[in-house]
Amino acid sequence: MIRRTIPTPDGEFAAGFSANGLRRLRFPGSEPLAASEPEFLAPASQQTEHWFELTREALLAILAGHNVPKLPPLDLASGTDFQRRIWQALLEIPAGETRTYQEIARRIGSPGATRAVGNACGANPIPVLIPCHRVIAAHGRIGGFSSDMDWKIRLLEREGSWPLAKSPVGATQGWFDLQT
DNA sequence: CTATGGTTCATAG
DNA sequence: CTATGAACCATAG
Numbered sequence: 001m002i003r004r005t006i007p008t009p010d011g012e013f014a015a016g017f018s019a020n021g022l023r024r025l026r027f028p029g030s031e032p033l034a035a036s037e038p039e040f041l042a043p044a045s046q047q048t049e050h051w052f053e054l055t056r057e058a059l060l061a062i063l064a065g066h067n068v069p070k071l072p073p074l075d076l077a078s079g080t081d082f083q084r085r086i087w088q089a090l091l092e093i094p095a096g097e098t099r100t101y102q103e104i105a106r107r108i109g110s111p112g113a114t115r116a117v118g119n120a121c122g123a124n125p126i127p128v129l130i131p132c133h134r135v136i137a138a139h140g141r142i143g144g145f146s147s148d149m150d151w152k153i154r155l156l157e158r159e160g161s162w163p164l165a166k167s168p169v170g171a172t173q174g175w176f177d178l179q180t
Numbered sequence: 181c182t183a184t185g186g187t188t189c190a191t192a193g
Numbered sequence: 194c195t196a197t198g199a200a201c202c203a204t205a206g
Binding site: 004036056100101102105112114115118119121122135136137138139141142143144145146152166 | 201202203204205206
Binding site: 033080082083105110112114115116117119120123 | 183184185186187188
């Protein structure tokens with residue numbers, strides 16, 4: 001695992017690369033990448049530096065509310081097949097749009113697995129680049145977020161998806177019923 | 181309130 | 194080690 005930090009206007013993110021690509025990303029302020037992760041002590045190859053640059057650009061783009069120009073290869077080996085299918089589906093959500101947990105579940109061919117989608121999102125090793133923040137609950141509820149809810153809201157704001165557009169009818173949406 | 185599906189953890193063989 | 198089951202969820206109805 002090769003670690004790098006990425007300064008952004010929102011603070012310093014931490015990225016970890018394996019031999020196969022970007023393996024994990026962490027928000028500013030969280031604990032340093034676990035020392036328990038197997039160290040991959042290969043010299044920082046030219047390829048890794050290139051991945052790092054792509055990661056930096058992608059991160060800055062999303063923080064600015066834009067679509068990602070080009071993603072680095074993602075090392076999703078830490079997930080199960082099910083999780084990888086979900087993460088893959090999340091990558092297809094463009095900036096400025098959202099999907100519900102149900103839509104993701106249907107997309108990967110397990111219409112009933114909505115709650116499992118929530119689990120998989122929580123296990124997302126690469127937040128922001130894998131846009132778990134664009135997944136919301138049905139009926140205009142926002143759902144949750146493993147890190148601070150502030151991040152989910154902030155990211156959606158930058159993309160123009162907040163307050164949530166899909167307001168079914170009548171009910172107070174967005175600002176008041178979004179806790180827990 | 182209940183049903184849902186995948187994952188994780190505890191426990192038993 | 195595998196098998197089974199219950200609890201856990203960023204849910205839906």
